[in-house]
Amino acid sequence: MKVLITGSMGHIGSALVKKIKIDVEELILVDNLLTQRFPSLFNLGVSHQFYALDISEEKNSDKLATLVGLVDTVIHLAARTDAAGSASDPLGVEHNNFLSTKNIANACSKLGRPLIHISSTSVYGSQKNLVDENCSISDLKPQSPYAETKLKEEALLKELGSQGLTYCILRFGTIYGFSTGMRFHTAVNKFAWQAAHNEEITVWRTALNQVRPYLYLGDAINCLIKLCQKRNFTNEVVNIVSQNMTVNDILEELRKHYPNLKTKFVDSPIMNQLSYDVCNAKSLKMGVEYKGKIEQGIDEIVGIFKGLKNEF
Numbered sequence: 566m567k568v569l570i571t572g573s574m575g576h577i578g579s580a581l582v583k584k585i586k587i588d589v590e591e592l593i594l595v596d597n598l599l600t601q602r603f604p605s606l607f608n609l610g611v612s613h614q615f616y617a618l619d620i621s622e623e624k625n626s627d628k629l630a631t632l633v634g635l636v637d638t639v640i641h642l643a644a645r646t647d648a649a650g651s652a653s654d655p656l657g658v659e660h661n662n663f664l665s666t667k668n669i670a671n672a673c674s675k676l677g678r679p680l681i682h683i684s685s686t687s688v689y690g691s692q693k694n695l696v697d698e699n700c701s702i703s704d705l706k707p708q709s710p711y712a713e714t715k716l717k718e719e720a721l722l723k724e725l726g727s728q729g730l731t732y733c734i735l736r737f738g739t740i741y742g743f744s745t746g747m748r749f750h751t752a753v754n755k756f757a758w759q760a761a762h763n764e765e766i767t768v769w770r771t772a773l774n775q776v777r778p779y780l781y782l783g784d785a786i787n788c789l790i791k792l793c794q795k796r797n798f799t800n801e802v803v804n805i806v807s808q809n810m811t812v813n814d815i816l817e818e819l820r821k822h823y824p825n826l827k828t829k830f831v832d833s834p835i836m837n838q839l840s841y842d843v844c845n846a847k848s849l850k851m852g853v854e855y856k857g858k859i860e861q862g863i864d865e866i867v868g869i870f871k872g873l874k875n876e877f
């Protein structure tokens with residue numbers, strides 16, 4: 566397979582590149598270095614081309630289209646991804662994320678290449694009951710500019726789909742697990758960082774017992790690689806979630822490594838978001854496998870701080 570990955574230096578991209586290399590004959594990586602994770606390109610052990618390109622910029626559209634023409638599948642990971650942080654710069658996040666998706670989707674559409682687009686389960690917002698992909702647009706309650714933009718991007722792909730684009734939209738739960746380009750702004754990773762550095766765990770005041778969907782990084786990567794191999798692009802939306810958990814469940818797991826762990830409650834601009842429990846039945850029917858457990862994700866992250874991981 567020949568694959569282009571946008572946002573390839575990020576938390577997901579850096580793990581994907583290391584695993585996909587087994588199967589790939591052409592690997593094109595694109596990232597604008599926004600988050601400066603240069604180590605993601607160290608020791609890849611696979612022949613690849615890397616382009617430092619801001620894909621939200623119109624002036625880069627021709628270059629982007631040339632790169633898309635060289636591959637048979639595009640995996641689009643490029644985005645500004647701090648949902649809570651998006652509250653302080655909603656227009657900037659929308660500009661970067663929406664235009665990036667628009668440019669890559671237009672290139673895929675023009676050249677007849679399928680697009681794997683990563684959306685987020687945060688589009689569901691607060692929900693009383695277990696939700697699945699049939700939840701109507703009017704019932705979706707995105708609580709951050711980041712999540713609102715994800716919905717807008719999904720709508721754009723649906724529109725382009727009616728004009729010939731083939732795509733798959735994967736609504737990923739919050740990722741946990743180790744990668745060289747990992748970040749620490751999402752729940753599990755952030756808590757593990759704080760615990761490892763003897764800091765109090767900062768829990769959003771309303772969040773302790775609320776259920777949210779999470780996705781083990783290894784499960785996410787396997788799902789992406791399988792989709793590239795099977796080429797089963799049906800222009801659908803699919804939830805990709807390893808397990809739904811409360812913050813308390815995560816803290817209990819961390820306590821096994823750090824028994825004296827302390828927590829403090831903090832406010833967040835998006836903490837009004839209540840529980841939402843996301844169904845992954847559709848993905849299971851499609852053959853997605855979930856092997857990652859929270860114990861494993863936490864072991865991996867704790868391992869890097871305790872010096873147990875020698876992968877570098």
Ligand SMILES: NC(=O)c1ccc[n+]([C@@H]2O[C@H](COP(=O)([O-])OP(=O)(O)OC[C@H]3O[C@@H](n4cnc5c(N)ncnc54)[C@H](O)[C@@H]3O)[C@@H](O)[C@H]2O)c1
Nearest residue numbers: 572575576577596597599600619620643644646737739740
């Ligand atoms: N990490 C999660 O918990 C999570 C959950 C659900 C969905 N997602 C989605 O998965 C995708 C990848 O997430 P991630 O966790 O790897 O994010 P990340 O922030 O770690 O990586 C994103 C990468 O995109 C690059 N980028 C940003 N804007 C760009 C632009 N205009 N042009 C080129 N590169 C650009 C950044 O430099 C960064 O390396 C994103 O769409 C994100 O919204 C992530």
